[in-house]
Amino acid sequence: MSGSIDTAFLSGLVDAIVEIEKPVRLVGHSLGGQWAIRILESVPDRVSAITLLCSRDTPFPAFLPAAQRLRDGDPVDVDGAMARWFTAQELSAPSPGSGATDAAPDVVGYARRCLSTVDTASYIRDLESIARFDRSDVLAETDAAVTLIAAELDAVSTPEAMAQIGERAGVPVTVLPGARHMSPFTDPEALAALLTGEARVGQEG
Template structure:
């Protein structure tokens, strides 16, 4: 089922760019898609909410919101801010509770000692992902290597303290959580707890996936996003 009266909003994580969505968009069908650039992390409190507000001002009409990692938290804020326009919300490998361990990583990045691009790729992808996704791995290596340290560190600081657990129960649209059993940040336990706080939440965990594994399977990820979108479509028509 296609929905040309709605717009996909695809929100990337950090320190990546909207380019990660390019292989996914063609498989999403004729519905228009926008992947906003969220690489510049605002200074001050609640950058996720600040970025969500900027997206809400840019994109009009009914929207199907998808967010990965840090982008998943922006997506939550967008759904809370513009709930009357968000027809479905899909969160990929993200969490609604703090991840304090990122404070130390943020501080290391701030002083010019980021994790290596290769170590980051090894953590985000499984060996199978790395073997099948040469172009994607190259893109991620390039983007991590070129990342702005101030923006990256601000995003990790924000993830370290982000807590929407008391607010997500007000989300009335269908919410689908997609995660990986090997993800060390958006762990299966954290995503199950997230789902249990939702009015209409469904969680899908692929035991063999890590944090960026969904992007190594663009066709499958697109089908999962369309299915999540169509859950919202069925709610609209019921």
């Protein structure tokens, strides 16, 4: 099964892509990567390439207990999610406005604010979707160019899980050393270069 999914939202995305004259390149991170896979599955002739960044095409059942705890009234574990998303160094880095010359973009602060104010019902739906998502056949059968980028320390979209996608799709995986799930967004310029093929970062496997 595909997990919980907003079919109306998916239909709107597909309709928007169909209206574009040329085939598109999809780029998706985490749950966004799973949306990208669903779009590719829906309109394969409208997608020329797909890039998955820290995502997976198989279920991650460990998120089901987390979703159930939220249903039972537990609060969102903001600190736990942040520790999974960012490295300790990124979490302790100076924030914009601090006066530090090495202050990074406020991705960490933004992520914490989003987690602190997230709609619990939506968060539960997303966790359950990732827990049940299974589209392991889509990238194995696509004619679109596939690019896979993993973070070495990602505990959910692990390099091993993404390597399995690569085996099915017949492509290598670029692994970002020392990175966690959201680490790529702390350096937007480096991420842009990576996505456009202008940078060679990490190791391929």
